[in-house]
Amino acid sequence: MAHEWPAQRGDTGWPAGTAYPQALAEFARQRWGWDGLTVERTALVPDVMHGVVEALRVVTEAGDAVVVNCPVYPPFYEFVAHAGRRIVKAPLSAAELTAVAGLAQQYGVRVVADEIHAPVVAGGARFVPYLSVPGAENGLSLMSASKGWNLAGLRGGLLVAGPAAAGDLVHVPFGVSVSTSHLGVIAHTAAFRDGGEWLDALLTGLDENRRLLAEHLPAIRYQHGQATYLAWLDCRALGLGDDPATVFLESGRVALNSGLAFGTGGVGHVRLNLATAPELITEAVRRLTSAVG
Numbered sequence: 001m002a003h004e005w006p007a008q009r010g011d012t013g014w015p016a017g018t019a020y021p022q023a024l025a026e027f028a029r030q031r032w033g034w035d036g037l038t039v040e041r042t043a044l045v046p047d048v049m050h051g052v053v054e055a056l057r058v059v060t061e062a063g064d065a066v067v068v069n070c071p072v073y074p075p076f077y078e079f080v081a082h083a084g085r086r087i088v089k090a091p092l093s094a095a096e097l098t099a100v101a102g103l104a105q106q107y108g109v110r111v112v113a114d115e116i117h118a119p120v121v122a123g124g125a126r127f128v129p130y131l132s133v134p135g136a137e138n139g140l141s142l143m144s145a146s147k148g149w150n151l152a153g154l155r156g157g158l159l160v161a162g163p164a165a166a167g168d169l170v171h172v173p174f175g176v177s178v179s180t181s182h183l184g185v186i187a188h189t190a191a192f193r194d195g196g197e198w199l200d201a202l203l204t205g206l207d208e209n210r211r212l213l214a215e216h217l218p219a220i221r222y223q224h225g226q227a228t229y230l231a232w233l234d235c236r237a238l239g240l241g242d243d244p245a246t247v248f249l250e251s252g253r254v255a256l257n258s259g260l261a262f263g264t265g266g267v268g269h270v271r272l273n274l275a276t277a278p279e280l281i282t283e284a285v286r287r288l289t290s291a292v293g
């Protein structure tokens with residue numbers, strides 16, 4: 001019998017079952033060599049950002065300080081503030097995750113890690129799940145297939161607890177998990193369970209796009225990222241001011257994310273999305289070059 005999609009049989013109700021965390025657990029075992037993700041220590045959340053907010057509600061009180069490592073995905077500022085928490089900006093450093101976990105233990109700080117980009121690693125790089133490092137036992141992590149398989153429109157995230165944080169999941173309200181999209185859960189499950197080959201092709205394409213970008217960029221500092229499909233470009237040497245994205249849009253007709261929205265560390269930087277056809281990368285670089293030339 002031909003495969004029937006849930007929508008074809010009228011199954012557009014609530015999400016149910018544990019297929020999504022099971023698929024993620026298997027993916028984590030295969031890709032990251034991590035078998036510490038257990039189905040019982042996960043909770044369905046509508047998406048990663050709402051998962052972050054729910055985790056903060058569990059581990060902090062209204063008015064508490066939340067440290068955000070910047071520059072960071074801009075909605076972090078809005079979501080954390082909207083949850084009634086105070087943001088303390090801490091620019092990213094080269095400190096390793098184990099050191100973060102050690103400091104968190106020492107000072108009684110809880111870590112909520114956004115690991116949405118985890119499946120998207122560059123060739124030769126390995127993703128280390130935060131919850132797999134020593135000292136992270138009481139951490140919480142948010143995962144999703146949204147970035148790896150472009151499923152943002154099909155909402156669905158997983159809140160994953162370390163062994164010492166399992167009790168926190170009880171405090172995630174029932175209404176949160178049932179607000180997760182049923183079709184989203186099906187799509188995210190399918191991605192983690194059956195989308196390995198597709199992901200590998202994507203990772204190969206992204207490696208090629210990173211190479212293309214580095215080869216042709218004008219006097220812009222760019223360090224090959226080890227993960228994500230996003231390139232963070234340091235344009236400070238070009239003398240284009242605090243917001244080079246505006247200049248690139250106006251004189252080069254190429255749209256990039258302004259670094260300013262990412263917070264401290266974003267001045268003079270732009271973000272370029274590499275998840276596109278190589279011809280578009282080449283054309284974008286040509287335009288960047290002509291805008292500064």
Ligand SMILES: Cc1ncc(COP(=O)(O)O)c(C=O)c1O
Pocket residue numbers: 047048049050073114116117144146152156157
């Ligand atoms: C770092 C990061 N976190 C979270 C999100 C948003 O995830 P969601 O749509 O599941 O809330 C994004 C999307 O771009 C992201 O880059």
